[in-house]
Amino acid sequence: MILVRLVLKKRFLDIQYNLPFGFSPCGMGGMLYPNGEILVAKACEKFGIPYILSTMSICSIEQVAEATSAPFWFQLYVMRDKSFVENAIMRAKEANCSVLVLTLDLPVLAQRHQDIRNGLSAPPKFNLKHVWQMIQKPKWCFRMLTTKNRSFGNILGHAKGVDDLSSIVAWANAQFDPSLSWEYVNWVRKLWKGPLILKGILDEKDAVIAEKYDINGIIVSNHGGRQLDGTLSSILALKKITEKLNKKLNIFFDGGIRSGHDIVKALSLGAKGVFMGRPYLYGLGAQGQNGVERLIEVLIKELTTALVLCGETNINNLSRENLY
Numbered sequence: 001m002i003l004v005r006l007v008l009k010k011r012f013l014d015i016q017y018n019l020p021f022g023f024s025p026c027g028m029g030g031m032l033y034p035n036g037e038i039l040v041a042k043a044c045e046k047f048g049i050p051y052i053l054s055t056m057s058i059c060s061i062e063q064v065a066e067a068t069s070a071p072f073w074f075q076l077y078v079m080r081d082k083s084f085v086e087n088a089i090m091r092a093k094e095a096n097c098s099v100l101v102l103t104l105d106l107p108v109l110a111q112r113h114q115d116i117r118n119g120l121s122a123p124p125k126f127n128l129k130h131v132w133q134m135i136q137k138p139k140w141c142f143r144m145l146t147t148k149n150r151s152f153g154n155i156l157g158h159a160k161g162v163d164d165l166s167s168i169v170a171w172a173n174a175q176f177d178p179s180l181s182w183e184y185v186n187w188v189r190k191l192w193k194g195p196l197i198l199k200g201i202l203d204e205k206d207a208v209i210a211e212k213y214d215i216n217g218i219i220v221s222n223h224g225g226r227q228l229d230g231t232l233s234s235i236l237a238l239k240k241i242t243e244k245l246n247k248k249l250n251i252f253f254d255g256g257i258r259s260g261h262d263i264v265k266a267l268s269l270g271a272k273g274v275f276m277g278r279p280y281l282y283g284l285g286a287q288g289q290n291g292v293e294r295l296i297e298v299l300i301k302e303l304t305t306a307l308v309l310c311g312e313t314n315i316n317n318l319s320r321e322n323l324y
């Protein structure tokens with residue numbers, strides 16, 4: 001039997017990762033499972049993959065840093081409250097975060113009908129349906145009672161005038177800045193000297209402009225389809241953007257990755273690395289850290305199978321030819 005050594009390691013932003021994928025920033029992970037973000041960060045540390053902690057996480061930057069030793073990435077929104085942003089960047093530096101991700105595709109919050117219907121707000125609007133659901137999930141209720149992390153850890157106590165859940169909503173609503181401009185990127189660049197990534201670029205014209213700024217990469221993303229119904233799929237955008245840009249920027253990708261095969265497709269289209277959101281949230285909700293680790297194992301298995309069946313042994317050799 002011939003044993004083939006497979007190379008799955010990928011180097012980007014001058015950091016060596018064991019695998020070519022990581023996890024996108026998702027707010028409120030700690031509501032799916034107590035201390036959720038800490039558990040996801042631990043799973044990522046174990047497998048040597050990047051985890052992007054969201055501004056809207058339940059566990060704070062400091063809590064995640066204290067529970068782990070591998071540096072994680074931190075995601076920021078473009079916000080009007082500049083003193084909050086300055087402070088968040090300083091906290092990320094102190095927590096030894098390795099990369100800052102600035103999300104650009106939320107100048108206003110989309111009208112998310114399901115969130116409205118389900119009463120997903122801060123504070124949450126409970127109705128009889130929720131009570132019935134909670135009765136059916138006693139383990140979740142018990143676990144949530146055992147943690148003190150049930151709010152927005154990066155915001156509560158860090159934004160001026162925000163000291164309870166209801167004041168968060170008023171503060172967050174005042175933060176959206178529809179006048180989003182490239183100047184904001186320059187301003188953040190001055191505050192953060194490490195690798196800086198712009199998340200939420202779909203239009204190749206924006207990608208070309210981004211290339212002129214002092215940044216290290218972009219994440220081609222449509223926010224998991226949560227912002228604009230009917231928008232371009234991010235995989236189509238990836239194809240157009242990698243055709244257009246020269247090799248200066250690291251181009252990352254997220255949106256709709258559900259298997260190792262999908263990872264191979266995005267890498268073949270020129271993505272440096274691939275991120276995903278919902279898959280790890282499902283794993284976390286189902287089994288906590290164990291569920292996230294199980295997901296990573298399944299992805300590795302699928303990724304290696306797809307790689308070998310594409311006739312490659314090194315993930316770094318994938319190209320468009322592998323798609324056909």
Ligand SMILES: Cc1cc2nc3c(=O)[nH]c(=O)nc-3n(C[C@H](O)[C@H](O)[C@H](O)COP(=O)(O)O)c2cc1C
Pocket residue numbers: 024025026027028054055056075103199221222223224225226254255256257275276277278279
């Ligand atoms: C529940 C949920 C919360 C999210 N919260 C954030 C966030 O706080 N910041 C952000 O930049 N993107 C956020 N996103 C978007 C993800 O980072 C990512 O772009 C998207 O989930 C990728 O698509 P996928 O879920 O199909 O993998 C969120 C997505 C979901 C599903």
